[in-house]
Amino acid sequence: MKITPLIGLEVHVELETKSKMFCSCSANHFSTSPNTQTCPVCLGLPGALPVPNQKAIESCIQIGLALNCSVNELSKFDRKQYFYPDLPKGYQISQYDQPFCSDGCVTLDSGKVIGVERVHQEEDTGKLQHTTINGQKVTLVDYNRSGVPLVEIVSRPDMSSAIEAKEYLKKVHEIIKTIGVSSADMEKGQMRLEPTINVCIENETGIHYTPLVEVKNINSFNFAAQAIEFEIKRQIEEFEKTGIEKSASNKTTRGYDSVKKITFLQRTKEEAKDYRYFPEPDIPPFIIAKDLVEKLRSDLPLLPDQMIKKLIELGIEERFAKLLWSNESAIAVIFDHRSNPKIDLNKLASFIVNAKIDIGKDVTSQYQKLTKVGNTNREELQLVVKKIIDANPGVVSEYQKGKTNVAGFFVGQAMKETKGQADPKTLNEIVIDLLRIV
Amino acid sequence: MKLLHELTIKEIHAGYLKKEFTCVELVQHLLNRIEKYDSKLNIFLALNPRALTEAARIDEIIAKEGISKPLLGIPMAVKDNFLTPGMPTTASSNILRGYLPQYQSTVIGKLLEAGAIMLGKANMDSFAHGSSTETSDFGASLNPWSKDRLPGGSSGGPAAAVAAQFVPVAMGTETAGSIRQPSAWCGTVGFKPTYGRVSRYGIIAMGSSLDSPGPIARCVEDCALVTEVIAGRDERDATTTSLDVEKYSAMLGRKDLKGIKIGLVKEYLLSAMSPEVKQLILDAASKMRELGATVEEVSLMDPKYAIGVYTVIQRSEVSSNLARYDGIRFGHNRDAFCQETKRRIMLGTYTLSAGYYDAFYKKAQAVRTKIVNEFQKVFSQYDAVIGAVSPGPAQKVGATKNQPMFGEMEDILVEPSSIAGLTSIGIPCGFVDGLPIGLQITCDQLNETKVFEIASVFTKHTFHQLFPDLDKTL
Numbered sequence: 001m002k003i004t005p006l007i008g009l010e011v012h013v014e015l016e017t018k019s020k021m022f023c024s025c026s027a028n029h030f031s032t033s034p035n036t037q038t039c040p041v042c043l044g045l046p047g048a049l050p051v052p053n054q055k056a057i058e059s060c061i062q063i064g065l066a067l068n069c070s071v072n073e074l075s076k077f078d079r080k081q082y083f084y085p086d087l088p089k090g091y092q093i094s095q096y097d098q099p100f101c102s103d104g105c106v107t108l109d110s111g112k113v114i115g116v117e118r119v120h121q122e123e124d125t126g127k128l129q130h131t132t133i134n135g136q137k138v139t140l141v142d143y144n145r146s147g148v149p150l151v152e153i154v155s156r157p158d159m160s161s162a163i164e165a166k167e168y169l170k171k172v173h174e175i176i177k178t179i180g181v182s183s184a185d186m187e188k189g190q191m192r193l194e195p196t197i198n199v200c201i202e203n204e205t206g207i208h209y210t211p212l213v214e215v216k217n218i219n220s221f222n223f224a225a226q227a228i229e230f231e232i233k234r235q236i237e238e239f240e241k242t243g244i245e246k247s248a249s250n251k252t253t254r255g256y257d258s259v260k261k262i263t264f265l266q267r268t269k270e271e272a273k274d275y276r277y278f279p280e281p282d283i284p285p286f287i288i289a290k291d292l293v294e295k296l297r298s299d300l301p302l303l304p305d306q307m308i309k310k311l312i313e314l315g316i317e318e319r320f321a322k323l324l325w326s327n328e329s330a331i332a333v334i335f336d337h338r339s340n341p342k343i344d345l346n347k348l349a350s351f352i353v354n355a356k357i358d359i360g361k362d363v364t365s366q367y368q369k370l371t372k373v374g375n376t377n378r379e380e381l382q383l384v385v386k387k388i389i390d391a392n393p394g395v396v397s398e399y400q401k402g403k404t405n406v407a408g409f410f411v412g413q414a415m416k417e418t419k420g421q422a423d424p425k426t427l428n429e430i431v432i433d434l435l436r437i438v
Numbered sequence: 439m440k441l442l443h444e445l446t447i448k449e450i451h452a453g454y455l456k457k458e459f460t461c462v463e464l465v466q467h468l469l470n471r472i473e474k475y476d477s478k479l480n481i482f483l484a485l486n487p488r489a490l491t492e493a494a495r496i497d498e499i500i501a502k503e504g505i506s507k508p509l510l511g512i513p514m515a516v517k518d519n520f521l522t523p524g525m526p527t528t529a530s531s532n533i534l535r536g537y538l539p540q541y542q543s544t545v546i547g548k549l550l551e552a553g554a555i556m557l558g559k560a561n562m563d564s565f566a567h568g569s570s571t572e573t574s575d576f577g578a579s580l581n582p583w584s585k586d587r588l589p590g591g592s593s594g595g596p597a598a599a600v601a602a603q604f605v606p607v608a609m610g611t612e613t614a615g616s617i618r619q620p621s622a623w624c625g626t627v628g629f630k631p632t633y634g635r636v637s638r639y640g641i642i643a644m645g646s647s648l649d650s651p652g653p654i655a656r657c658v659e660d661c662a663l664v665t666e667v668i669a670g671r672d673e674r675d676a677t678t679t680s681l682d683v684e685k686y687s688a689m690l691g692r693k694d695l696k697g698i699k700i701g702l703v704k705e706y707l708l709s710a711m712s713p714e715v716k717q718l719i720l721d722a723a724s725k726m727r728e729l730g731a732t733v734e735e736v737s738l739m740d741p742k743y744a745i746g747v748y749t750v751i752q753r754s755e756v757s758s759n760l761a762r763y764d765g766i767r768f769g770h771n772r773d774a775f776c777q778e779t780k781r782r783i784m785l786g787t788y789t790l791s792a793g794y795y796d797a798f799y800k801k802a803q804a805v806r807t808k809i810v811n812e813f814q815k816v817f818s819q820y821d822a823v824i825g826a827v828s829p830g831p832a833q834k835v836g837a838t839k840n841q842p843m844f845g846e847m848e849d850i851l852v853e854p855s856s857i858a859g860l861t862s863i864g865i866p867c868g869f870v871d872g873l874p875i876g877l878q879i880t881c882d883q884l885n886e887t888k889v890f891e892i893a894s895v896f897t898k899h900t901f902h903q904l905f906p907d908l909d910k911t912l
Contacts, residue, residue: 040541040640044762046534047521047543047640051676079758081790090761276790278799281647281755283676 002202005232006209007165008157009224010194011172012150014124015059016182020147021123022050022093027148030188034129034142042147044088049282052077056149057100057121059181061288062296063151064101064119066175066303071293075100076285077121081276085141086126094122094152096277100288106155106171107305114168115156124148151181157196162225162232165195169221174304174326186219193218197231198246201239209246210235214253215263227256227263234263307331311349314338320349327352333359343367374423381414381422381430388413389434399435407431442467443603444905447512447660450606451505461500461511461555465493468513468557472604478912479602480579481595483518484525485558492555499553508667510553515599515608517592518559519566519642520546520651525556529642530574531564532774533763543640544675545609545651545668552667557605560595564776565760566611566644568592569619569845572838573778580835581624583873583906587832590620591845592644596654597624603905607655607664613645614748615827615852617652618864622827622876625866625904627893628654629661632883633859634679636665637672643759645752648856656903658865658893662686665886684887690894695729698892699820701736706825706851708741715875718868719826722877722896726824729895736823739812743805744853745846750789750802751857757786781842810858817882822892824879825851827864831873855880863893866902874902 020027023041040048061071078096099120106114126146130139153172159165173191176184184191195215201208213231218224231254244250254263279285302310304325311321314334324330330352337343348367351357357366375381388410389396399406410431415422442464445453453459459467469489476482486492496511505511516522519529521539528534546556563573571594572578579594581587582602589598593610597620600608610617612630621628629652636651643649653664666687671680702723707716723733760783765771775783789798816823828848838844846853855862860880867877879896881888897903 045540046527046529046537046642046762047519047539047638048541049639049675049677051674081758081761083761083764085764085766088762088767090764091758274792276758276787276792276795278754278758278790278795281645281677 003236004200004202005160005228006157006198006200007159007161007228008196009155009159009165009168010196011153011169012192012194013063013153013176013182013184014190015056015149015151017053017056017059017149019053021053021056021121021149022147025147029144029148032144034140035144037144038146042088043143044090050093050280052283053149057286058292058296059149060100060119060121060151061293062179062181062300063153063176064104065293065297066179066300067101067104067106067116067119067153067172069101069104069116069119071101071288072098073288073290074098074285075288077280077283078277079280080122082273084125085139086128086146088126088143088146092122092125093280093283095120098285106168108164108167108171112158112164114158114164117154117156119151119153122150122152124150162228165228166221166225169193169224171304173221178303178326179300186221189219191219193221193224195224195228195231197228197235199232199235199239201236208239210239211244211246212251213263214251215256216253216266218256220258223256223258226258226261230261230263314345316346316349320346320353323353324349329359333363337363340364344371347371374426375418375421376423376426378426378430381418381427382434384414384417384422385410385427385430385434388417389438396435396438400438407435410435443471445606446655446657447509447606447663450512451510454500454511455505461493461496462490464511465489465513465555465557468604472557475602475908475912476604478580478585479582479598480577481560481599481602481604482515482558483528483530483561483576483595486525486556488524489513489555489557496553496555507551507553508663509549511555512553512607513555513557513605514549515557515560515596515605516546517562517596517608517610519562519611519644520609521640521642522546522556522559525559527559527642528576529565530562530571530576531776531779532575533770533772534768535575535770535774537768539640541640544637544672546640548668549609549664560593560599560608562595563592563778563845565642565756565779566592566613566616567756567776567778567782567845568838569615569848570833570838571595572836573776575776578835580912581832581873582908583625583832583911585912586834587873588623588835588837590623590828590832590848592616592620593628593654594620597621597626597628600624600626600654600656601905602908607653607660609651609664610654611641611644611649611651612856613648613650613752614856615849617650617654618827618852618862618876618878619849621654621864622866622874623832625874625902625906626654626656627658627661627866627897627903628652628864629665629889630856630862631665631669631886632679632861634677635669635861635884635886637668637670637675637678639672639674643755645755646759647755648752648859650856656905658863658890658897659687659690661863662690662890662894669886679884681884686887686890689887690890692891692895695726695731695892695895698726698731698822700726700731700733700892701816701820701823702733703823703825704735704737705740706738708829708850711826711829712870714870715826715830718870718875719824719877722867723824725900726892726896729899731892733824734820736816736820738816738823738854739809741850741854744809744857745850747802747805747809748853748857749785749846750798751806753782753786754790754799755786756782757784757790778842806857809854813854813858813860813882821888822879822881824877827852827876827878831870831875852878859883861886861889863889865893865897866904867900868902874904
């Protein structure tokens with residue numbers, strides 16, 4: 001029996017733009033008092049209309065470009081309709097069949113390529129707070145988060161283990177942080193993870209696929225990995241018990257309980273929503289100009305993989321490169337010394353990694369101190385020492401009488417003569433050798 | 439001499455300047471008239487309690503600066519789907535009964551900025567779902583021409599307010615015919631701008647890809663003046679066009695229609711239409727020829743297809759736009775939606791559902807494109823197309839009973855131009871059985887000036903702009 005898990009990931013990232021996706025309210029909703037950053041648009045009041053945030057769309061496209069996607073020339077927003085008290089319009093403005101970006105990929109360290117199906121733009125919802133007021137259980141709605149720009153990154157089901165999924169997530173996380181469109185702080189919910197999992201089982205009766213399971217709203221890489229591992233095991237067991245295979249109608253949605261470390265059933269396909277997508281009539285479609293795409297591409301900083309590659313090209317070992325790529329000041333120091341022939345960049349990198357160099361201070365002198373190797377040219381040094389021996393016959397005779405510690409005198413004089421450039425070890429050897437044969 | 443309630447904007451401004459009357463006197467006169475007749479007509483849902491205070495302030499401005507703004511001291515009625523802080527805004531629906539808006543619609547802001555005075559909020563079909571005002575949760579309005587007749591809709595209140603001479607000009611909105619059709623039934627002038635020419639921000643949405651706010655007035659010139667005030671790019675409405683607004687009111691100097699090519703749409707002379715209505719349209723065509731225009735018969739797609747397209751697209755958008763009235767906010771439960779609104783939500787939900795979307799919404803959009811292309815072909819050869827606004831005169835009170843497609847049948851001749859987002863005007867062109875009949879003049883997108891020019895010349899040479907004597911008709 002051969003078992004291959006098939007794992008896809010949906011990642012939601014909240015953008016850190018100044019204003020919300022479709023209005024001018026502040027998008028920074030963390031630790032603000034409830035409902036202080038709202039307006040007719042994000043409250044969904046009668047007559048209010050959405051106006052798209054150009055900066056957010058550019059950030060979305062940059063994420064797509066960083067994930068090697070192509071940018072679609074024609075794009076539009078759609079309404080995704082469902083009822084929930086945190087969704088004031090009764091629909092979320094999202095993108096359905098014409099996302100801004102599609103067909104990208106992320107390459108894992110093993111060289112395995114994970115496909116990125118699409119990167120699209122949407123808006124966040126409000127937040128429900130379940131609480132008790134005057135002894136009564138109530139649910140309050142805070143709309144500060146309503147309308148905050150959200151980018152959804154959908155992978156293909158190309159990952160086959162929790163480890164691969166975690167590596168993919170880390171890479172996506174690093175890329176988002178590097179391009180600076182979001183801090184992607186998991187604890188703040190700025191990055192939310194939704195794995196979709198099923199298992200391909202090849203046995204004597206043929207190839208079987210277990211029913212698809214989507215695990216909703218996970219906020220840590222470890223929980224995502226745990227949920228995936230749990231699901232793989234659970235689905236194999238379930239298949240062995242029931243023999244039920246994947247069909248068009250048996251996809252289920254599960255939640256993850258991080259305390260019990262199990263997934264639990266939330267809803268089945270029969271209860272699934274029909275979102276009744278249709279083109280958002282309040283926002284004209286977009287024609288994304290090639291010039292804009294190229295400008296956004298050229299504005300991208302070096303991405304993690306590109307930076308590591310670049311460091312390796314500079315002669316830095318991969319193990320150091322992987323530790324250093326995200327350390328901006330260290331990278332700057334390394335780049336500053338690129339054309340300095342006296343500095344071995346790999347050695348410099350190793351000093352930085354091992355904290356032997358304080359990059360806040362003069363790096364060159366610290367480096368020299370750490371790497372100091374004096375003049376080891378024996379012929380040159382012999383000449384110097386010879387001169388000193390000749391000039392000091394008294395000290396030589398003391399040496400010959402057995403006072404061997406006067407050798408230090410000659411070493412010191414020679415060092416002085418060479419302005420400290422002589423290698424002490426070599427110099428010592430030469431002094432002893434010459435004193436012996438005088 | 440004309441009475442105060444009979445004056446056009448130009449005449450009111452002349453009266454102010456000559457000190458024949460003050461703004462307070464005009465507003466008081468109109469309020470008295472409303473007081474006297476509106477209990478029968480049921481046009482106003484709310485009156486502006488500050489109207490006289492504002493009039494007094496405007497009299498001070500006039501004394502100091504003269505007529506310094508285009509609509510200074512012009513009293514207006516507004517359809518109840520424009521958000522007006524200080525006056526309840528309900529879209530004639532119980533689900534919004536008592537709703538006081540927190541912000542002001544762009545159009546109202548522009549009108550106030552131009553010096554207009556809001557007298558009150560006018561009745562409409564509930565959420566603009568209808569062509570009669572009979573779906574209003576606050577009762578139908580009556581047609582000032584006959585107490586047995588409906589004013590049409592959905593902007594029935596605004597059109598009736600102008601016909602009853604409660605105001606010289608009113609604001610309506612049109613999704614498909616909702617300005618032109620009540621204007622035709624009430625014998626007023628109703629103007630539909632190009633979709634995207636006037637901001638929709640702060641207007642309770644009906645069909646978002648179709649909604650066009652526009653004025654209803656006693657004459658073409660007043661419509662032109664109000665349109666030039668309200669038109670233009672609004673950074674709060676992404677569908678508004680940034681093209682400069684022409685000074686329509688200053689471009690109405692044309693004496694005749696020489697050089698103008700007009701298409702008389704063959705398919706709009708419906709077989710079901712009464713011969714009298716048909717004759718009035720043919721007479722209008724002759725009059726235009728007489729005025730120098732070339733009028734030729736043109737052919738467009740049978741308007742019955744527009745009904746299907748419009749019904750699917752508009753219902754789909756309605757089902758989405760009304761989702762926010764979820765019973766959690768705004769104070770009333772969803773059972774407060776009227777029968778017609780529920781019907782539209784149900785149909786729109788169905789046409790957008792998985793498995794039906796392609797057959798309905800997508801197909802409707804494809805036919806919509808065909809209709810747009812057809813118009814474009816005609817407008818490459820003609821300046822305008824003309825036809826009747828409505829197949830007949832105002833229908834009787836109660837006519838919508840058990841007629842869920844009433845509006846669509848009455849609006850068959852105005853739906854194609856709405857679907858194509860065109861600009862059009864409805865003007866009086868005669869009477870049948872003592873009730874006014876409307877002619878529509880439709881031009882290509884953003885060709886507002888041409889519509890006003892043709893309509894202005896036509897109305898200057900015809901004499902159908904009459905008003906009912908309410909003491910006799912009510």
